[in-house]
Amino acid sequence: MDRTEKRAFVSALQAVFADTSFVLVSQNKGLTVADATVLRNRMRAAGASYKVAKNRLASLALDGTKFQAIQPLLKGPTALAWSTDPVAVAKTAVEFARTNDKFVILGGALGTQQLSADGVKALAELPSLETLRAQLLGLIQTPATRIAGVLQAPGSQLARVFSAYAKKDETAEAA
Structure with a gap:
């Protein structure tokens, strides 16, 4: 050189x-x-x-x-x-x-x-920087998915109850 x-x-x-x-x-x-x-x-x-x-x-x-x-x-x-x-x-x-x-x-x-x-x-x-970012993103997203699940649960339970009543009425009419 x-x-x-x-x-x-x-x-x-x-x-x-x-x-x-x-x-x-x-x-x-x-x-x-x-x-x-x-x-x-x-x-x-x-x-x-x-x-x-x-x-x-x-x-x-x-x-x-x-x-x-x-x-x-x-x-x-x-x-x-x-x-x-x-x-x-x-x-x-x-x-x-x-x-x-x-x-x-x-x-x-x-x-x-x-x-x-x-x-x-x-x-x-x-863990690498990318792994840490993915873990942090997972931690941030987890509560949001849980909240969405909790909010959807009462609606789906109501739908199941209405469906059960509708099926009960259908079986009563068929008999």
Whole structure:
């Protein structure tokens, strides 16, 4: 990389750090190209990005951002993953780390809060943003359906009573 490419890379990472809410730092020592491709595809499918970055350039990009706390983690062959949905990145990384022992989660940052590897694993156990939205919508809709059911019940009971009387009259007339 020449200087202009390095400056462009640092400014691109700074823009990413300004827009995202979660950054994961991992070590990929000995990860094959095929495994890295699988990981990238899984991250992309989860709505996340995964990038191997030179530690010095990543440190420069982290200066002055809310993710400065992860600078000490940038040692050795590291990679960064980020997304606006922190749970998606954490789940994808933790699932991949279970199947590939050469991929090690070092930690991350959720806003200004630094997370250890255990913190990232705990974050991965949370339901995703989409799941939480669906659960919230279900909670909101449940009372409305119950109210509608309660309001409909007296009307349907009256209809059954009238129907029973009508059938009773029909059987009395037939006899």
